[in-house]
Ligand code: EZ4
């Protein structure tokens with residue numbers, strides 16, 4: 001048996017998704033997520049122009065060999081486009097292998113290590129009152145962990161805080177189409193000021209502890225906006241509020257920046273949603289500079305690469321916190337859930353539910369019950385793309401925003 005066809009599907013049920021479909025000579029279908037937010041067509045072209053033909057006729061069971069072939073053969077290694085393309089192939093092949101075995105994928109990864117997957121929700125609001133309402137709603141719904149993002153006095157709309165723009169279909173969707181819902185021509189621009197943020201946030205965490213007590217797991221995302229010394233100060237200032245983690249405090253490409261943060265604070269640190277290989281973590285893991293690995297299965301070479309990365313992290317007592325925003329498709333989300341259930345060093349899973357239209361296009365078998373997800377018992381990944389439903393939603397260009405300081409300088413975000 002061998003790979004007979006490899007096709008790329010692009011659909012946009014409220015936001016863009018790129019999905020790889022691999023079909024074997026005896027008709028088994030595997031799905032892989034190749035969605036790279038704001039750069040979707042680059043991965044689609046990488047797959048259809050440079051990868052698809054090289055897979056035809058290969059043995060679909062040789063997953064490790066195919067991974068190494070796609071990683072080493074092109075000469076140009078790593079990078080988000082390449083690694084998202086490899087991830088999609090890898091997920092589709094694991095989907096096929098588990099379907100052929102007639103078991104949910106987690107059974108091939110060692111079986112379940114837990115009964116459910118603890119998730120965290122995204123609560124945000126422009127001011128404290130709105131944030132408190134959002135957190136309270138998630139607590140009422142059973143969530144035991146909530147990521148909190150809020151506006152900063154003096155700044156307008158900032159990244160990570162729920163916007164109420166007309167036409168927005170998600171509670172929080174970081175990539176923007178044009179205001180009328182058509183393709184955007186350029187990113188929107190937001191203003192940022194780190195001193196205002198550093199002055200404001202500790203008080204927010206203090207109020208959250210007063211209102212919600214010490215039991216709630218509180219997470220916060222710095223979106224790579226602080227310098228190393230700013231991040232060190234921030235992590236130290238918020239130490240009394242016992243965060244579950246502080247995410248992406250400094251720009252991700254500077255691994256040694258976190259040495260400085262670590263020297264000053266015991267606030268747990270998470271990073272990695274913009275990483276794409278284990279090498280991005282080499283210093284962070286071996287020097288124990290982080291507590292949680294934030295990679296997405298979709299952007300880090302798939303299940304094969306993530307399993308190795310998380311096993312490597314486990315040796316250093318570091319846990320998983322797999323990226324799960326709405327720009328990961330339900331296929332990529334399912335891949336994360338099978339890993340979450342199977343690995344020993346699971347930490348937490350990010351969960352931003354997809355909108356109803358997306359869930360009509362992607363039929364999922366994962367379940368959610370009061371803060372805990374489970375990948376379900378369907379054979380394979382447990383997600384099927386309905387290609388005729390997908391065809392109704394044409395690709396619509398959307399961009400992640402740009403961050404500028406008040407003097408107009410382009411800033412990290
Ligand atoms: O900004 O996925 O922790 N989650 C996040 C996400 C990311 C988007 C970028 O595509 O930071 O919301």
Ligand code: CO
Pocket residue numbers: 221223247248273
């Ligand atoms: Co993040």
